[in-house]
Amino acid sequence: MGSTPEKPRRWLAALSLTLLALATAGAEHLGALRSIRPLLLDVCSPGRLVVLALTPFDAAGTRSPEAAGDLRVTAAGSADSARPTAAQELLLRQLLIENARLRRDLQRERQRTEPLLPGAETAELTTRPPLVDLRVIPARVLTRQDDFPDVLRELAIDAGRAQGLNRSELVVQGAGRVLDAGREQRVQAGDRVLDGLTVVGRIERSARWISLVQPVTAEGFRARVQLLRISAGERYRGATGLLEGTGTAECRLTGLGPTDAVAVGDEVLAAGVEGMTGPPLYFGRVVRADFLAGGTWDVLVAPAVHLDDLESVQVLRWEWLKAGAAP
Amino acid sequence: MSLRGVGAALLLIWFAEVLEQSFPGQLPRGAAVLPCVCAVVQWNRSAGGLFLGGGLLLLDWIARPTTFPAAPLLLPLLAATTGDVSEESSGLRRRGLRFPAPLLLPLLAMVLLAVQSASLQTVADWQDPVTAARSALLRMRPALLVLLPVSGVLALLLQLSEELGLRRTSATDWRRP
Numbered sequence: 416m417g418s419t420p421e422k423p424r425r426w427l428a429a430l431s432l433t434l435l436a437l438a439t440a441g442a443e444h445l446g447a448l449r450s451i452r453p454l455l456l457d458v459c460s461p462g463r464l465v466v467l468a469l470t471p472f473d474a475a476g477t478r479s480p481e482a483a484g485d486l487r488v489t490a491a492g493s494a495d496s497a498r499p500t501a502a503q504e505l506l507l508r509q510l511l512i513e514n515a516r517l518r519r520d521l522q523r524e525r526q527r528t529e530p531l532l533p534g535a536e537t538a539e540l541t542t543r544p545p546l547v548d549l550r551v552i553p554a555r556v557l558t559r560q561d562d563f564p565d566v567l568r569e570l571a572i573d574a575g576r577a578q579g580l581n582r583s584e585l586v587v588q589g590a591g592r593v594l595d596a597g598r599e600q601r602v603q604a605g606d607r608v609l610d611g612l613t614v615v616g617r618i619e620r621s622a623r624w625i626s627l628v629q630p631v632t633a634e635g636f637r638a639r640v641q642l643l644r645i646s647a648g649e650r651y652r653g654a655t656g657l658l659e660g661t662g663t664a665e666c667r668l669t670g671l672g673p674t675d676a677v678a679v680g681d682e683v684l685a686a687g688v689e690g691m692t693g694p695p696l697y698f699g700r701v702v703r704a705d706f707l708a709g710g711t712w713d714v715l716v717a718p719a720v721h722l723d724d725l726e727s728v729q730v731l732r733w734e735w736l737k738a739g740a741a742p
Numbered sequence: 743m744s745l746r747g748v749g750a751a752l753l754l755i756w757f758a759e760v761l762e763q764s765f766p767g768q769l770p771r772g773a774a775v776l777p778c779v780c781a782v783v784q785w786n787r788s789a790g791g792l793f794l795g796g797g798l799l800l801l802d803w804i805a806r807p808t809t810f811p812a813a814p815l816l817l818p819l820l821a822a823t824t825g826d827v828s829e830e831s832s833g834l835r836r837r838g839l840r841f842p843a844p845l846l847l848p849l850l851a852m853v854l855l856a857v858q859s860a861s862l863q864t865v866a867d868w869q870d871p872v873t874a875a876r877s878a879l880l881r882m883r884p885a886l887l888v889l890l891p892v893s894g895v896l897a898l899l900l901q902l903s904e905e906l907g908l909r910r911t912s913a914t915d916w917r918r919p
Contacts, residue, residue: 428789429818432796436814439800443811448804455805462760505766508806512763 453511550732554596591627602626607731613697615722630722636660639686655686668714677704683716751782755798770885772858777851777893783821812857847897
């Protein structure tokens with residue numbers, strides 16, 4: 416018997432591949448493969464991330480530059496003339512992979528935080544049918560003192576009188592900072608006051624046009640919070656407790672059990688909004704954590720943002736919608 | 743060529759590609775991928791295996807282009823020349839270029855590495871061929887330190903699997919009733 420039928424098939428395959436390679440070279444020359452390249456490189460990204468994760472840290476706490484994709488390290492012969500071009504190609508490849516990963520992370524992050532972006536008039540947490548209406552109402556801080564200035568009070572009353580309103584609809588009495596958003600904008604007592612995703616206070620009372628804010632550090636402020644520890648890039652949710660304002664620059668965390676783990680540097684997040692799982696609202700960081708002889712914790716939390724430092728804030732408002740009452 | 747074989751080949755070359763991209767200094771370009779591609783082609787001495795290996799090498803070139811796709815061009819021709827198997831009454835005999843079977847894979851990988859190193863030079867570099875060739879050889883040296891052991895191990899594994907009857911050549915397929 417002569418040669419097997421495999422022989423012409425192999426040569427046919429070789430010829431086809433050769434022609435295909437030539438065509439590919441032409442397409443590359445014309446720049447037609449630029450869109451495919453990131454896709455091909457992305458195919459290797461999961462493996463590269465696994466390799467990076469498995470690469471041990473060195474003594475300085477960083478990964479080896481090879482695994483981290485540091486292209487400054489080149490092989491022997493780096494002095495030759497073509498090396499910069501090759502290094503640039505490698506760098507471009509690494510950057511493309513990194514760029515694709517960052518774009519994906521950014522997209523996920525946007526999807527997660529978009530409902531809370533300042534300026535969003537109305538954002539819905541759910542699609543259809545919406546059960547909860549989440550509103551972020553922008554507001555300006557009118558005063559940074561506990562006393563409502565007489566000048567502002569008179570201005571508000573005069574403006575209200577011109578529209579046939581009485582005093583009780585215009586001015587709130589009490590201590591706290593005043594915002595220029597009130598019941599007219601559907602701001603109500605109990606609403607969280609935010610700076611981005613950081614809680615800076617709570618609406619204590621609201622009038623028609625203005626509201627009174629109780630800062631997180633004010634006496635009487637209370638909120639259910641949960642500790643979050645970030646270790647080696649991982650997030651671990653910890654004990655829940657009650658964050659109370661003390662009237663000083665710091666808050667006290669109470670309600671922790673003797674077996675709960677608390678450490679300085681732990682982050683403090685809202686444990687929920689109105690008992691529901693909500694967006695990850697941030698309060699601040701644990702700055703002191705002493706375990707007392709009585710088996711209790713004395714934990715102080717420094718708020719991340721002080722209301723006195725802000726000129727504008729956002730009021731977060733949750734509202735249950737009636738079944739089927741989609742806007 | 744079975745689907746399982748295709749999957750294993752894809753996984754092997756993908757892993758080699760990942761390693762090369764993760765450790766560009768320790769694993770120069772082609773040091774791991776080329777022996778794996780050659781092993782895939784040698785394992786499946788058929789048109790399908792040739793298509794698979796050559797196609798993957800071409801994809802590698804698209805992902806990491808050089809001046810010219812020399813290795814993807816040369817691999818099919820070399821593989822078709824060296825891997826031609828025919829059957830005679832006395833048994834199997836290779837036609838065309840003849841090499842000891844265990845040496846075939848390292849030789850093929852080395853040739854591909856050489857042409858790939860050459861293609862890493864720009865066209866302008868080749869205006870001075872001596873300097874360009876020297877530069878290509880310098881570039882090959884660290885890659886060879888990895889390529890030779892890897893291809894040697896793969897060649898031994900191929901040979902071992904053939905001896906143990908784990909691999910089925912196209913010729914044995916042909917001889918099956």
